[in-house]
Amino acid sequence: MDTEAVRSFVRAAELGQFQHAADELGVTQQAVSKRIAALERELEVRLFTRTARGVELTLDGQAFLPHARSIVAGVDRAVTAIRPGSRALRIDVLGLRTAQAVVLHDYWRSHPGTDLDVVTLKVNDPHVAVAAVQAGDIDASFRTITDPARLPRDVRMIHAFDSPLELLVGPGHPLAAARTLTPPRLRGHRIWVPGIAPGTEWAKFYDQLATEFDLRVDAAGPNFGNEVLLDALADSADVATLVGARDRYIWPANHDLRRIPIVRPTLAYPLFLIIPGTNPHPGLRAITDHFGSLPALPETTWRPSWARASHRSAGDAAHIRR
CATH class of the missing domain: 1.10.10.10 (Winged helix-like DNA-binding domain superfamily/Winged helix DNA-binding domain)
Structure with a gap:
């Protein structure tokens, strides 16, 4: 073959x-x-x-x-x-338009000589990504094991950075004119996040978010992709969704969609890296140093319970054992 x-x-x-x-x-x-x-x-x-x-x-x-x-x-x-050492640093991201990929691309643009291979495993189960790290198929994965007791001893999970959320709405939505929004102002509005896979870290994130702030998060329907979601937002006067501030979305100019930051508190999706417990790829140190240089979020930022329990500054991620 x-x-x-x-x-x-x-x-x-x-x-x-x-x-x-x-x-x-x-x-x-x-x-x-x-x-x-x-x-x-x-x-x-x-x-x-x-x-x-x-x-x-x-x-x-x-x-x-x-x-x-x-x-x-x-x-x-x-x-x-x-x-030895000839293979590119291979990092798994959830998608090539996610904050994970955007931050890696920003790093690569400022360090164009970096031998970096960004891949997407396209699996919902984070334990599949853990197995890929264990096998050496990838060097790191942007996944989270929300129960640390289920993390194998030969891998580590380190905090990378937090992704603040924004509300994305069409021009006819009642909140479209707002410059910023607080979580209480989102109450009663339909926040559509189609295709949330049960048991995933993001399913747990949205469950805790909805409970904490009494929000209406609707996961109904299959996920037909970003283009279908953006089309629906552009045509709707009552549907909104949540996106990461660094996530990359592209839509036609006539959609006139609005990205509105959420403040007091900032709502943050925590991003962690799964890496080998020993002898990580030598290129990882510079990447995690870059994460540590990202702007810090306000002290009042809300994070889900597993991130609050294990949250460290992004700079701590730089302390990778060799």
């Missing part, structure tokens, strides 16, 4: 477009297409279906993906075994 074809498949699956995979791999889109076509012939299944926005995995592609990742990781480990 051609391992470069498998690598092309993994990157196309994670990025959703052959062109983006080609750009990252330093080859042409045609080369990626040929590699994946050859792989499909060898496996005798279709791995992708084409959509208006790129490609999506078939059921066979979904089944093959975790094994393909293991193949790629095994090849990378073999290369690393004879060239």
Whole structure:
């Protein structure tokens, strides 16, 4: 089996477009297409279906993906075994438009020589990400184990930074003209966050947030993606959603959406990194130093219970054992 074809498949699956995979791999889109076509012939299944926005995995592609990742990781480990320290720092983020990816991109822009590989595992269960760190498939993952007792001894969870929340609304929403909002002003308004996966850290976050401030957080319906959510907000006079202040969203100018900071208290989503307990990648130290340089949030910031119990300043994340 051609391992470069498998690598092309993994990157196309994670990025959703052959062109983006080609750009990252330093080859042409045609080369990626040929590699994946050859792989499909060898496996005798279709791995992708084409959509208006790129490609999506078939059921066979979904089944093959975790094994393909293991193949790629095994090849990378073999290369690393004879060239120690040669592999890029590989960090898992929840999405390429999240605050996690945005902050990493800001760091990379100021340190363009950094050998950094940002990946998305596309799994809801944080323990899958923990297993990937344990196996050495990734060097760090922006995930949270909300019960520290369930964290394996050979990995650590360190605080990275906090992401303050904003209310995102369309121009017809009653709160659209506000410059800032306090949590009590959100009461009674429908805050739509579709597709919250039960048992995840973000499900627990929204449960605690809704209980603490008596908010109406609605998770009804499947998550059809950011574009559908933004379209719904633009057309609605009563639906809002919550987004991270650093999350990247793009919408047509005629949507006229408004991002409104929430203050007194600031509502913060805490972001943690899962890393190996010993011998972390040498590139991690500079990344966590960068997290420590981010502006501090107000002392009155609200965080969920697991973050309040284990919260440390972002600078503490820099103390990574070698």
